[in-house]
Amino acid sequence: MTESVTESSEGTPSEGSEEDDMSEGSAQTDESWEGGQVWETGVQGKDRKERILKFINIDPSYPIPPQLPPNTHLHCLIHKLTEDILTSSSPISSSRLSNLETYCSQNKTTLIDPPSSVAHLMNRDTIQKKLTKCLGREKVPKWIVFEEGGGEEDVEEGGLEYPIICKPLDAAGTPGSHRMSIIMSPSGLVSLPPRSILQSYINHSSLLFKTYVLGSNVRVFTRKSLPNIKGGEGRLEFDSQKEYPGWKDFGMDSYEEVKEEDKPILERGVYEEIAERIREEFGVSLFGFDVVVGSGDGEVRVVDVNYFPSYKEMLGEVPGLLREFLEEKGEVAEPY
Ligand SMILES: O=P(O)(O)O[C@@H]1[C@@H](OP(=O)(O)O)[C@H](OP(=O)(O)O)[C@H](O)[C@H](OP(=O)(O)O)[C@H]1OP(=O)(O)O
Numbered sequence: 001m002t003e004s005v006t007e008s009s010e011g012t013p014s015e016g017s018e019e020d021d022m023s024e025g026s027a028q029t030d031e032s033w034e035g036g037q038v039w040e041t042g043v044q045g046k047d048r049k050e051r052i053l054k055f056i057n058i059d060p061s062y063p064i065p066p067q068l069p070p071n072t073h074l075h076c077l078i079h080k081l082t083e084d085i086l087t088s089s090s091p092i093s094s095s096r097l098s099n100l101e102t103y104c105s106q107n108k109t110t111l112i113d114p115p116s117s118v119a120h121l122m123n124r125d126t127i128q129k130k131l132t133k134c135l136g137r138e139k140v141p142k143w144i145v146f147e148e149g150g151g152e153e154d155v156e157e158g159g160l161e162y163p164i165i166c167k168p169l170d171a172a173g174t175p176g177s178h179r180m181s182i183i184m185s186p187s188g189l190v191s192l193p194p195r196s197i198l199q200s201y202i203n204h205s206s207l208l209f210k211t212y213v214l215g216s217n218v219r220v221f222t223r224k225s226l227p228n229i230k231g232g233e234g235r236l237e238f239d240s241q242k243e244y245p246g247w248k249d250f251g252m253d254s255y256e257e258v259k260e261e262d263k264p265i266l267e268r269g270v271y272e273e274i275a276e277r278i279r280e281e282f283g284v285s286l287f288g289f290d291v292v293v294g295s296g297d298g299e300v301r302v303v304d305v306n307y308f309p310s311y312k313e314m315l316g317e318v319p320g321l322l323r324e325f326l327e328e329k330g331e332v333a334e335p336y
């Protein structure tokens with residue numbers, strides 16, 4: 001059997017529930033191989049010849065060659081080492097990243113995505129700057145970096161108006177990365193966590209457009225989001241990976257939900273164009289981004305970009321799209 005090998009490491013779709021999908025062609029391990037688990041799946045190439053993709057789970061904490069079945073060469077290596085990228089100055093993280101990079105450079109393996117590109121997605125200030133560069137100012141809510149000891153004068157200087165959303169500067173990879181506050185008035189600025197960004201809060205009719213990108217494929221799903229906010233005092237804290245606060249949590253006495261027919265829409269051409277620009281600007285191919293459409297001005301704005309999200313609304317499609325993507329990326333050329 002010629003090897004058409006694609007590999008994945010910690011936390012990638014080859015783990016958990018996708019295992020069954022990946023094994024739909026044939027699931028078997030090389031008879032002489034007693035290392036980590038290998039999944040195989042049949043796939044039709046562009047030339048309509050059937051090929052086999054193999055997925056091998058590896059541990060980045062160790063050199064890669066001894067973890068591979070004999071005579072195996074990886075065409076691609078997929079990772080979500082966001083925590084290591086965040087702490088890349090530590091010896092452990094640096095060695096884990098180096099295990100991947102060394103193998104890839106020595107074997108002409110495509111590393112998906114390069115850690116130096118993923119690093120751009122680890123800091124919310126960098127994300128906003130890059131988004132502004134590739135999409136233009138109007139598509140990114142105004143923001144400032146808020147340092148310890150900062151205050152109302154920084155908010156004024158940055159031209160931000162209340163309400164404001166405060167987000168940790170670290171976009172992922174720490175327990176606190178998703179702890180947010182909505183600040184309704186200057187009194188809410190007191191004792192904010194150090195290393196944050198403050199961003200204009202955009203009323204968006206509680207509708208979030210969650211957009212997933214897997215290579216050249218882009219999908220959008222809607223989720224219920226935060227309410228439209230008018231005025232208020234102080235601040236409200238929440239964890240964006242848990243249930244969002246509703247209008248009552250903001251101390252409102254009543255709330256008029258936006259009618260279905262008045263809810264904003266996001267045109268396909270618009271989110272596909274945004275995906276293309278982010279792909280080029282950040283140099284990544286597996287990512288998601290969050291879009292809100294302003295209730296007041298109808299303006300489309302990107303509020304977040306994530307590296308390698310769970311694609312949870314489109315899990316059924318992931319194995320097929322991943323194969324298509326890996327075929328292109330890994331130039332899996334030999335017929336089976
Ligand atoms: O845990 P999940 O399935 O909600 O996935 C998280 C993503 O949610 P989503 O798939 O977009 O709904 C989540 O996306 P959002 O922050 O919700 O936009 C992140 O990608 C998160 O990863 P990290 O903490 O940023 O490294 C993702 O967490 P991990 O996949 O890193 O656990």
Ligand SMILES: Nc1ncnc2c1ncn2[C@@H]1O[C@H](COP(=O)(O)OP(=O)(O)O)[C@@H](O)[C@H]1O
Nearest residue numbers: 141178199200201202208225226240290303304
């Ligand atoms: N500028 C904003 N205006 C209004 N709502 C926002 C804004 N930024 C984020 N949100 C809401 O807060 C949620 C969490 O913020 P986000 O930047 O996506 O952080 P996370 O990385 O934790 O997902 C978003 O999914 C969206 O519902």
Ligand SMILES: [Mg+2]
Nearest residue numbers: 290304305306
């Ligand atoms: Mg988000």
